[in-house]
Structure formats: C-alpha cells, structure tokens
Amino acid sequence: MATTYYMQPSFAGGKFDPKVWGRIDNERYASGLRECKNFFIHKFGSVSNRTGFLYLGDAKEASKKCRLLPFVYSDSQAYVMEFGHNYVRFWNSDGTRVLDGNGDIVEIVTPYESSMLFKLRFVQSADKIFIACQNVAPYVLSRDSLTSWSLTAYAYKRGPFLSQNLDEASTITPSAATGNITLTASKDIFKNGHVNSVWRIDQHMSGGSVSGSGGSAFTTSTLTCGTNCTWRFVTHGSDWVGTVVVERSYDNGNTWMQLRSFTHKNSEANFNVYAEEGEQCILRARLTTISSGTCTVDLSVDPYVNVGYVTITGITDSKHASATVSTEKPLANTTATDMWFEAAWSGEQGYPSAVCFYEDRLCFAGTTGSPRGVWMSKPADYYNFETSSPKVEDDDSIQIILTSRKMSIIHTLIAMRQSLIAFSEDGVNTISFSGNSLTPTSITQRAESYYGAKNMDILAVGAQCIYVQETGGAVRNIGYDYVHDSYSGDEISLFSACLINEHPPVDMTYQLEPDSILWLVREDGVLLSCTYMPEQKMVAWAEHDTQGEFESVCCIPYSNETRIWAVVKREINGQTVRYVERMSKRLPTTDPADQLYMDAASVYDGNSDVNTISCPQLAGCTVGVLIDGNVMPMAEVPLDGTLTLERAGKKIAVGLTYTAKLETMNIEMQGLVRGVLQGHNIKIGAVILRLLNSRGGKVGQVEEYLDEWQRRSKSDYLGNKLALYTGDTFIYGNFSCSEGGRVMVVQDIPMPITILGIIMGLTVSDD
Numbered sequence: 001m002a003t004t005y006y007m008q009p010s011f012a013g014g015k016f017d018p019k020v021w022g023r024i025d026n027e028r029y030a031s032g033l034r035e036c037k038n039f040f041i042h043k044f045g046s047v048s049n050r051t052g053f054l055y056l057g058d059a060k061e062a063s064k065k066c067r068l069l070p071f072v073y074s075d076s077q078a079y080v081m082e083f084g085h086n087y088v089r090f091w092n093s094d095g096t097r098v099l100d101g102n103g104d105i106v107e108i109v110t111p112y113e114s115s116m117l118f119k120l121r122f123v124q125s126a127d128k129i130f131i132a133c134q135n136v137a138p139y140v141l142s143r144d145s146l147t148s149w150s151l152t153a154y155a156y157k158r159g160p161f162l163s164q165n166l167d168e169a170s171t172i173t174p175s176a177a178t179g180n181i182t183l184t185a186s187k188d189i190f191k192n193g194h195v196n197s198v199w200r201i202d203q204h205m206s207g208g209s210v211s212g213s214g215g216s217a218f219t220t221s222t223l224t225c226g227t228n229c230t231w232r233f234v235t236h237g238s239d240w241v242g243t244v245v246v247e248r249s250y251d252n253g254n255t256w257m258q259l260r261s262f263t264h265k266n267s268e269a270n271f272n273v274y275a276e277e278g279e280q281c282i283l284r285a286r287l288t289t290i291s292s293g294t295c296t297v298d299l300s301v302d303p304y305v306n307v308g309y310v311t312i313t314g315i316t317d318s319k320h321a322s323a324t325v326s327t328e329k330p331l332a333n334t335t336a337t338d339m340w341f342e343a344a345w346s347g348e349q350g351y352p353s354a355v356c357f358y359e360d361r362l363c364f365a366g367t368t369g370s371p372r373g374v375w376m377s378k379p380a381d382y383y384n385f386e387t388s389s390p391k392v393e394d395d396d397s398i399q400i401i402l403t404s405r406k407m408s409i410i411h412t413l414i415a416m417r418q419s420l421i422a423f424s425e426d427g428v429n430t431i432s433f434s435g436n437s438l439t440p441t442s443i444t445q446r447a448e449s450y451y452g453a454k455n456m457d458i459l460a461v462g463a464q465c466i467y468v469q470e471t472g473g474a475v476r477n478i479g480y481d482y483v484h485d486s487y488s489g490d491e492i493s494l495f496s497a498c499l500i501n502e503h504p505p506v507d508m509t510y511q512l513e514p515d516s517i518l519w520l521v522r523e524d525g526v527l528l529s530c531t532y533m534p535e536q537k538m539v540a541w542a543e544h545d546t547q548g549e550f551e552s553v554c555c556i557p558y559s560n561e562t563r564i565w566a567v568v569k570r571e572i573n574g575q576t577v578r579y580v581e582r583m584s585k586r587l588p589t590t591d592p593a594d595q596l597y598m599d600a601a602s603v604y605d606g607n608s609d610v611n612t613i614s615c616p617q618l619a620g621c622t623v624g625v626l627i628d629g630n631v632m633p634m635a636e637v638p639l640d641g642t643l644t645l646e647r648a649g650k651k652i653a654v655g656l657t658y659t660a661k662l663e664t665m666n667i668e669m670q671g672l673v674r675g676v677l678q679g680h681n682i683k684i685g686a687v688i689l690r691l692l693n694s695r696g697g698k699v700g701q702v703e704e705y706l707d708e709w710q711r712r713s714k715s716d717y718l719g720n721k722l723a724l725y726t727g728d729t730f731i732y733g734n735f736s737c738s739e740g741g742r743v744m745v746v747q748d749i750p751m752p753i754t755i756l757g758i759i760m761g762l763t764v765s766d767d
Contacts, residue, residue: 004764009045013033016034033663035663037659048753050529052584053583058577068081068554098147098149110139127143138351140152161199164202180322183321186336190321198311199312202339202340203331212285220297227278228304232273234298235270235297240266241292243261243264244285309326352366360379366409372424379438392440402445403429411425421478423467428449432446468505475491493541499522519564525549528542529541584601592626599658664742688760691754695725699743745758
C-alpha cells in the first residue's frame with residue numbers, strides 16, 4: 001500500500017483513561033494521549049516536558065507535614081506562607097526567607113496542628129488574612145511591615161448567637177449589671193466549653209422619665225433608651241426665652257453629642273416631639289441658655305428591651321458561671337430573664353469551618369453545633385455581628401441556616417457573581433438576594449447540586465469553581481448557566497479518571513499564567529496537571545512524579561508569571577526530609593545553559609569558572625549535572641554536600657533527574673473507505689517531530705527500543721554545547737508493524753523538549 005501521512009497537531013485531549021481508549025467517536029480522541037508523564041499540555045495544544053524544581057530550603061520540621069499558602073498583596077508584593085505544626089513561616093517571592101532585623105527567620109506560633117492544616121480556610125483583605133478552622137476560634141494573620149507579622153484572635157463582638165431561648169422556665173439571673181459578675185441559671189445550661197464565649201442577655205425595661213425646671217441653665221438626669229426605642233421630649237412655660245438641647249451618649253456618658261436643639265421665644269408654642277433610636281444609648285436634656293422666664297422639660301422613653309452582652313470567664317457548675325459585662329452594652333439590672341442567647345461559636349458549639357467576603361460582609365459558616373449555619377457581619381464592619389430588636393435593620397448582621405437532606409458541615413464558602421456558594425460533602429448551595437442589596441430580609445437560598453465536595457480547598461477559576469467530589473474520585477466544576485438561570489457543572493476528570501480514582505487529591509492550586517493549569521497533589525505524592533480553558537473546551541490532564549512525594553502546592557506571581565511552589569518529602573541519605581521547592585520558569589532562549597530540568601536542584605550562575613558546587617540537600621544522592629549547557633555524566637554527591645565537577649563552568653546545575661514520557665493513541669482517520677483503522681496492524685516508516693527549542697528525546701513504539709533523534713557525542717561533554725533546536729526532525733528508527741500505530745516519545749536528559757506536532761508515515765496492513 002502507498003504511504004499515508006498522519007499528523008497529530010494537538011495534544012489538548014491530555015491523558016486518556018484506559019476505559020475510554022475506544023472512544024474514537026469523541027472529538028477529543030484525535031488530540032488525546034495514552035500516556036503523559038512529566039509532560040504538560042500548553043493552552044495552545046502543544047506539549048512540553050515540565051521544568052525542574054529549584055531547592056529553596058528545608059521546611060522547619062522534617063517529621064511532620066506542612067502546607068504552603070499564598071499571601072498576595074499585589075503583583076510586586078507576594079509571599080508564600082509555610083504553615084506547619086503550631087507555626088507559620090514566610091518566604092519572599094524571590095525564594096528567600098523573610099528575616100527580621102536581626103537576620104533571624106520570622107516565625108509565629110499558631111494553634112494549628114499538622115492534622116488541621118489542609119482544612120484551614122483563608123480569606124484576605126489587604127494586609128490581613130482571616131483564618132477559619134473547625135476546632136479553633138477564628139484568627140487574623142497580619143503583615144505589620146515587610147518583615148513583621150502577627151497572629152491575633154479575631155475580636156468579633158455582639159454575636160453571633162444561637163436562636164433565643166424559648167423555655168420560659170429557663171432563666172438567667174445576673175448578680176450585677178456591670179463589671180465582673182456571676183450568672184445563675186434556673187436549669188443546667190452551662191458547660192466548660194462555654195468559657196470565653198459571648199452571650200446576649202435581654203431584659204424588659206418599663207421605660208422612664210426625667211424632668212428639669214428653672215430660670216438658669218440646668219442638666220437633667222440620664223435616661224437609658226433601648227435599641228429601636230421611642231423617646232419623647234416636651235417643654236412647658238409660656239414666656240421663657242432660651243435654648244434647650246437633647247444629647248445622646250453611646251459610651252455610658254463619657255462623651256456626649258447633640259441630638260436635637262430647640263430655641264423658644266416668649267409666647268411661641270412649646271415643643272412636643274418624639275423620635276426613635278436605632279442603637280441603645282443614654283439620653284439627657286440640657287437647658288444651655290435662658291434670658292427670661294422659667295423653662296420646664298420632660299424627657300421620657302417608652303418601655304423597651306435592654307440588650308446586654310457578657311463574656312463567660314469561668315464555669316462553677318452547670319447552673320453557675322462567672323462573667324464580665326460589656327462596658328459598651330451593659331446589663332440593666334439583676335432581674336432574672338428568660339430572654340438569653342447562647343454564643344453560636346464556642347468550645348461547646350465549635351467554631352466556623354469556612355470564611356469568605358460577600359457583599360462587603362465577612363462571612364463564616366459550618367460549626368459542629370450548627371453545621372449548616374452561615375453568619376455574616378454588618379456591612380464594612382467585619383468584626384460586628386450585632387442585630388437589632390425588635391425591628392430588623394438593613395445593616396444588621398445576617399444569620400441563615402441552609403436546608404439540606406443531610407446535616408453535612410459547610411466547609412468552604414466562595415463568592416461568585418451575585419451569590420455566595422456554600423460547599424459541603426452533601427452538595428452545593430447558593431445564597432443570594434433580591435432587590436439592590438443584601439439585607440436580612442432580602443436573602444434567599446437555593447440547593448444547586450447534590451454532587452458533594454471533599455473537605456479541601458476549592459478553587460475559583462474564571463467564572464467557575466473547581467472542586468474534588470466528596471468521594472475523592474472525581475474533579476468537578478460548577479458555574480452559573482445563563483441559559484437555565486441556575487448553577488450547573490460537569491465532571492472534568494471523566495476522560496482521565498484513572499489519575500484520580502485510586503488516589504484522590506489532597507491539595508490543589510491554579511496557575512493562571514502562562515498556561516492556565518490546575519495543579520493537584522494526590523495522596524500518594526504524585527502531582528497532576530490539568531490545562532483548563534473551558535471557553536476553548538480544553539481539559540488536558542497529565543501526571544508528574546519526582547524522586548520523592550509532593551505534599552502541598554501553591555502559586556504566587558513572580559517575574560511576569562505565576563510560579564508554582566511545592567513541599568516535597570524526600571529520602572536523602574537514609575533520612576526523611578521535607579523541602580520547599582519552586583518550579584523553574586520555562587525560558588524562551590535557545591541557550592541550553594539557561595534551562596533547569598532537575599528537581600531539588602542547586603544552581604550556580606557567576607562570572608568566573610568554578611569546579612565545585614554546594615548542594616547539601618542532595619548529600620549521598622546520584623544527580624544529574626549540567627555545566628554551561630552541556631549534559632554531563634551522572635555523579636554522586638559526597639556526604640559533605642560539596643560536589644567536585646569533571647570540569648569548571650560559569651553556569652552549573654545539579655539535581656535529581658526524572659524522565660518524561662508520552663505515547664499517542666491508536667491512530668484513527670476519518671473518511672476511510674475501509675471504515676476504521678482500529679484493530680489493524682499499521683507499519684510506521686518514519687516519524688517527524690515538529691519541535692520548538694528542544695534538545696534530546698527518544699522516539700519509538702516501545703520503551704525498550706527507542707531511537708535518539710539528536711545523538712549526544714563526545715563533543716557534548718567537551719564544551720561544544722548543542723543549541724536548542726526548532727523545526728522538523730526526521731526519525732527512521734526501530735519501527736515495526738503493530739496494532740494501532742502508536743508512537744512514544746521519551747526525554748531522559750535534563751533538557752527541554754516541546755512538541756508542536758507528530759507526523760507519521762504509515763501503511764496499513766490488510767491482515
């Protein structure tokens with residue numbers, strides 16, 4: 001038969017699961033790959049071997065896992081946070097540690113144990129990060145200066161609370177209205193976990209009045225006016241000339257502000273006015289000036305509910321607790337009341353699992369006591385959870401309980417479009433609002449999906465959220481569908497399910513530039529990449545390994561692109577270590593000396609030749625060596641960590657090597673008279689690789705018989721470096737007649753290879 005030329009111009013289908021190797025009917029089949037390891041797919045459809053990871057330093061503790069998280073203030077001010085067992089350290093974007101003025105590593109003690117790290121949730125506002133963890137009260141991590149950081153308890157106030165006690169026989173009696181007091185309950189309500197929690201105690205007040213009268217300036221006694229309470233002001237006297245004012249104080253009389261002013265002249269009518277106060281305060285009337293006559297004033301308030309707050313400081317027994325009364329919102333008296341509200345967050349009820357900003361409110365969700373609860377602060381007042389009573393105000397804090405078939409805890413919140421999306425292991429819910437703004441009365445909720453989410457970080461990518469399904473066996477997206485006016489999603493790992501099924505992801509990050517890639521760490525330490533551009537219908541998976549196990553990944557901006565950082569667990573010289581490493585940038589240069597394709601690598605780039613390089617992190621390891629762009633023989637690093645080189649050089653890199661491998665799918669062509677090529681033996685006569693800035697690589701059909709397209713020679717070791725190649729290269733190698741006509745490409749030297757397309761000259765057997 002005549003030779004037919006077949007070209008695979010794109011690899012945008014990524015690695016295919018063996019279960020879909022027969023899906024020639026799917027449009028992705030022609031761009032799919034049977035194998036894709038340590039290669040990744042560019043957003044244009046070409047494929048490259050991944051760059052290496054540069055060693056930056058050891059994590060603090062080699063025996064425990066740590067997690068990397070981004071802190072991005074701006075493109076020019078970004079950090080990586082190393083959260084470990086009860087500590088956090090910081091790395092600058094250039095790969096150096098953040099040091100204090102004395103040159104010591106900046107480190108902060110945290111309450112987070114290693115088992116909690118991958119369930120921490122964060123949201124950032126400028127120099128502050130709000131942290132939620134189900135077993136720990138919320139904290140705020142602050143960057144106080146370029147070299148100074150602090151971690152403080154989140155000082156929330158005036159809530160949030162559980163619903164009001166409805167048992168009229170269950171009362172609380174305070175021993176005093178201010179200061180340090182004792183709370184006595186009529187029933188068993190206090191538990192040790194309530195210590196340090198804030199409770200709200202409401203007390204019915206009968207109202208009251210104060211008066212004043214005279215021909216000279218005077219000030220009445222003070223009068224407490226409750227939240228949404230009506231006050232009334234009346235003057236008496238027919239011939240007085242003067243000015244009287246009503247004043248208000250929010251700090252228990254320390255400072256006063258004028259609320260209203262009234263000026264009277266002789267026979268004018270007296271004043272009879274009333275108004276409502278939106279917040280509890282104290283009032284007084286003051287005659288400031290009078291030139292003649294006698295003025296009498298009456299100031300009164302209607303009956304109201306006094307709202308007071310106490311912080312429980314100790315538990316004596318189930319009916320007695322010590323507490324400190326709020327100075328801003330004290331109690332009214334020592335009368336027993338059944339109108340009390342237990343704290344929603346405490347050691348007893350648990351603490352929020354999720355945190356997010358939504359419509360300029362700081363939102364928390366998911367405690368053990370209220371797994372479906374969502375709490376939102378007052379607008380632009382991120383520490384205040386106060387609510388008004390009895391009238392609800394638009395700027396009140398908001399509490400909502402999401403409906404669900406199960407009581408799965410909400411573990412992640414993400415704000416997107418005009419919705420707050422809540423993820424749990426039971427499904428996905430949205431919170432939104434009617435009208436122009438989010439208020440306690442405009443809020444709505446809706447169940448969007450019953451594909452639950454695993455309790456790990458969820459990514460916002462474009463207009464979609466990416467999450468791992470509750471079982472860990474799939475990766476899904478969800479986003480707003482304008483056609484159906486609802487949120488919907490797909491399983492984006494479906495055609496590459498073999499990468500997910502057996503070993504679910506435990507951490508992931510999103511690298512926007514240069515190729516829009518999701519990076520996921522599996523529980524077995526394998527790193528996955530998924531080039532994700534839904535608008536181009538591109539979902540291209542690949543897997544990556546190293547001489548060790550990836551444990552955590554994150555990315556921050558640096559040098560005009562997003563850079564990947566990782567924690568890698570390795571066995572070095574018989575010892576377990578954990579390294580912080582950063583993936584190198586893929587450079588467009590044709591100079592091989594600029595490239596780094598080794599892991600845990602050390603690099604020397606200087607003006608003078610050296611013949612040794614320090615790499616203590618690789619002591620006892622067999623490493624690859626690159627000197628001035630020349631690939632040198634493998635070498636063993638002495639135990640002192642200093643490697644003596646075969647020759648001197650100005651640009652030197654040493655590191656752990658890895659092999660990149662890809663294999664095409666069985667060939668299929670459309671429009672054949674004979675139907676399909678599946679099941680036929682295909683003879684490949686030659687392979688043409690269309691390459692970009694590449695060097696090295698082997699081509700064949702099986703791994704045991706591969707042909708090197710650019711053979712290394714002795715000149716490669718003697719200083720005549722081979723430049724990176726762009727163009728077509730022909731390989732006439734050990735190809736045979738085999739079923740499917742697949743081609744394998746392997747890169748086993750620390751050099752770049754980018755494949756723009758694979759062209760095959762083939763003949764099809766009639767057998």
